[in-house]
Amino acid sequence: MTKLAKAYIHQQQQLLVDDALNIPSLSIQTDDVLVQKHPHIVAREWPSQQSVPQTFQFVTLRQLIPHWSSIQAEEASRAIQLLEWKKNHQFCGRCGEKTTQHHSEYCMCCPSCALRQYPRINPCVITIITKGDQVLLAKSIHRKDNMYGLIAGFVEVGETLEQAVARETLEEVGIRIKNIKYLASQPWPFPSNLMLGFHAEYDSGDITVQEDEIADAQFFDRNTLPDIPFAGSIAHTLIKAWINKTLV
Incomplete structure (x- = not known):
């Protein structure tokens, strides 16, 4: 059968x-x-x-x-x-030999030098930043619509998740944040990321956008929000939790 x-x-x-x-x-x-x-x-x-x-x-x-x-x-x-x-990973990253898939593991194996290549996950941080009763939302320069989302970016080698949150925020919108707290995570296959969600509070500085990444960024009230990311995304979940005052 x-x-x-x-x-x-x-x-x-x-x-x-x-x-x-x-x-x-x-x-x-x-x-x-x-x-x-x-x-x-x-x-x-x-x-x-x-x-x-x-x-x-x-x-x-x-x-x-x-x-x-x-x-x-x-x-x-x-x-x-x-x-x-x-x-x-069809070829060995060390010697270039054609690889074969392991019979019982997620592993591409090199028959020549024995290098094993496992699925890789790229950690990314995404942060909802609040200032009193307002939330920071930003629009990517790559968007053709009017959707605003949260500050996000890849974790760099040698830094903690909290350091990545602070660095990405400072780079993209020019402000400093405090009280950084982990909230939730979501696998994000674009192409192979793990989104790690955080909440942080505004500390100091004026918004100055990174022009090659961000088209606009503002603090918004609950009743004046722009279009936000689609349901099912971690960005949507975090923003809706803030709207409903259930953000922990």
Whole structure:
């Protein structure tokens, strides 16, 4: 009997779903990446030259997250990140030899020099900054809409998460913060990040935006908020908690 698995099919940063935004169940292939054993969930790259089945379409994960449960969003995140890892480690980073996947671990192994390459996670900090009864929101220069979000950035080598929060805030909007406190985290497969959410309070300084990153940044009242990030994102969760006065 052919074994079927729930399959996250990926192509050019998009996932294959039907008209109801459900992912397909397909027979397992030897080059699938196992995402979960029970129940069986796999991930697979869709060949660019292969046609899409009727009633199915490719949709970006950003569009799907607001319509999916947190469990399904986390499954999709894991699937995409594992595919990204396998695709980016087909050759040894030390000697250039073709790698093979370990039979029981998420590990691409070099048969020549024995280097093992495991999935990598890039830690990022994202911070909701408050000043009394106001919140700091910023608009990226890359956005074409009017959405404002939170200050975020990658953790650099040799620094703590709290140092990254303070540095990113100072770099992007020119202010100093205090009382930095961890709140929550979220896997973020764009392409393979772990978002670590913090709350901090304004300490000193005037807003001066980093012009190659930020188009605008302001402190907003609850009743004058601009468009905020989509539901399902950690940014949305933190901002909504502040709006509802449940930010701990």
